[in-house]
């Protein structure tokens with residue numbers, strides 16, 4: 001189990017204040033979606049939780065300051081799927097997924113049987129077993145996205161931060177990935193996903209954070225956070241929530257007039 005607590009977080013990149021005064025806590029067994037318009041600060045918030053950008057304020061993982069946690073230890077606690085990563089090395093898919101085991105290995109140690117089993121489990125869960133011998137740089141965008149998800153699953157960390165895990169995926173694989181993220185959370189993991197698909201966010205997430213211009217403007221149950229007034233204020237769109245039982249859809253009607 002892992003927990004994250006952020007207090008008064010600020011991030012300045014270049015001369016731009018990208019995040020201001022963000023306070024939020026994340027508990028195990030919860031799937032939290034981070035939503036908000038382009039440039040709002042969602043990826044920066046994800047990166048700040050992993051000490052990948054300089055911050056002011058406090059970010060604590062398991063009540064410890066992330067800035068002073070050894071990187072490998074933090075990587076074993078929280079797996080990270082970065083946004084739209086480019087691949088440079090022509091590794092096989094299986095070896096690329098195997099890189100997810102690096103935080104568990106000492107500088108001189110080799111992949112052990114337990115690591116191989118974790119790699120296989122991750123490939124099955126991300127539906128990339130059939131691609132195992134392919135060269136990762138030769139994959140399609142959606143195939144690559146699933147392989148990178150498999151790499152983050154191979155860590156088998158109690159936490160996962162996934163930045164736009166649905167980007168490039170076809171509708172069937174989008175459902176598979178959201179099912180998987182929810183299953184991780186149901187199994188006790190702390191899961192945070194940056195999402196643009198508001199219907200998926202509403203259907204799957206236990207909680208949403210709506211980020212706009214560097215601050216969290218709403219935090220709570222998806223139906224409350226995605227209220228039409230919030231969507232109008234933040235995205236500049238008119239939208240409504242259609243409910244079919246417990247299965248909501250966010251229907252965008254157009255630009256707010």
Ligand SMILES: Nc1ncnc2c1ncn2[C@@H]1O[C@H](COP(=O)(O)OP(=O)(O)OP(=O)(O)O)[C@@H](O)[C@H]1O
Nearest residue numbers: 013014015016018037038039040041042043044045
């Ligand atoms: N290295 C940097 N230097 C200056 N500004 C930056 C830097 N990195 C990001 N920014 C700016 O910070 C803001 C937030 O970026 P971030 O990537 O967190 O947004 P986002 O909400 O994830 O957006 P998107 O939905 O488009 O991916 C943007 O205005 C971006 O231009």
